[in-house]
Amino acid sequence: MNLIQRLTSSLSQNRNKLPETRTSAEVAMENNVIQGNNNTVTIINHSGVPEIAQVNEAEVFPYSRVYITEKPPKEVAILYIQAEGNSYYRLIGGNAEIAPLLTDPEKRPKLSLGESVQEKLSPEDIRDDMNHFSRVNTKIRKWLKQLRKKFDRQLCLIISDQTNFEIPWEMLELSPDESDSEYLGALVTTVRWQQVIKGDDELVLEIKADECFGKAIAYTNHKELNVGVELSILKKLNATTYDNITKFHSHLQRDDLGFGLIYIAGHGTFSENHREIAIGSLQDIKQQLKCNSST
Numbered sequence: 001m002n003l004i005q006r007l008t009s010s011l012s013q014n015r016n017k018l019p020e021t022r023t024s025a026e027v028a029m030e031n032n033v034i035q036g037n038n039n040t041v042t043i044i045n046h047s048g049v050p051e052i053a054q055v056n057e058a059e060v061f062p063y064s065r066v067y068i069t070e071k072p073p074k075e076v077a078i079l080y081i082q083a084e085g086n087s088y089y090r091l092i093g094g095n096a097e098i099a100p101l102l103t104d105p106e107k108r109p110k111l112s113l114g115e116s117v118q119e120k121l122s123p124e125d126i127r128d129d130m131n132h133f134s135r136v137n138t139k140i141r142k143w144l145k146q147l148r149k150k151f152d153r154q155l156c157l158i159i160s161d162q163t164n165f166e167i168p169w170e171m172l173e174l175s176p177d178e179s180d181s182e183y184l185g186a187l188v189t190t191v192r193w194q195q196v197i198k199g200d201d202e203l204v205l206e207i208k209a210d211e212c213f214g215k216a217i218a219y220t221n222h223k224e225l226n227v228g229v230e231l232s233i234l235k236k237l238n239a240t241t242y243d244n245i246t247k248f249h250s251h252l253q254r255d256d257l258g259f260g261l262i263y264i265a266g267h268g269t270f271s272e273n274h275r276e277i278a279i280g281s282l283q284d285i286k287q288q289l290k291c292n293s294s295t
Contacts (some may be wrong), residue, residue, distance in 0.1 A: 077156070081170070141175075172184040
């Protein structure tokens with residue numbers, strides 16, 4: 001089934017026409033917004049009975065167009081991060097069986113990974129910042145925990161981030177006071193649904209059962225990283241493993257092989273010049289693979 005999302009910024013000229021209050025949006029989000037067109041949205045209430053509400057889409061999603069044309073599977077949830085001007089955002093979460101999420105506007109956190117790299121923050125500092133962010137955002141954590149309790153491993157989360165804040169939502173900790181390793185992206189099947197290049201065609205999201213099959217291949221930098229756990233798992237998968245990134249890259253270039261899993265355990269080096277961005281070794285320049293390399 002297709003979820004069609006028109007990701008345009010053309011609403012900016014219509015913002016003066018929007019209601020000053022968010023009453024309409026709140027009323028719509030008391031239930032789960034499931035279907036929509038230019039004039040109405042279909043709401044599925046908690047009893048499963050569809051209702052038609054004359055709610056203008058611009059009132060529900062005032063800063064971007066989101067068209068959901070069919071009801072997603074019950075185990076699929078959508079987290080929509082809506083821009084509120086240049087410095088604030090609001091969270092809207094929907095699922096067919098769990099009460100929706102709607103937060104008040106929150107100030108932009110300083111969590112952009114790009115800015116963190118430019119400021120040369122350590123991985124420990126970035127992790128600590130995300131830990132604090134997770135602690136203070138209890139509403140979304142409670143909503144996600146409800147979803148996990150309901151659907152367990154079957155849960156799929158679609159993240160549609162309409163801001164330019166670059167918040168790494170996958171690094172959100174679900175239980176920061178109980179565990180330091182319950183990251184959203186590691187516990188829940190998560191996918192991003194958003195426009196990457198402004199002006200591109202509308203995005204079509206197809207939700208269906210799929211399988212990943214084929215051979216497994218991996219590069220592991222065991223000289224600079226502790227990769228013992230990864231190697232033991234890769235062995236169970238009968239993976240072909242390399243500790244030489246040049247040989248690993250050459251193997252990938254062979255046209256006669258199909259891969260179901262490509263795994264890389266190594267360092268990454270960032271540069272403002274995209275030709276200098278590389279993966280592999282941090283100490284041995286000969287064991288670095290430039291990300292624009294095609295040979």
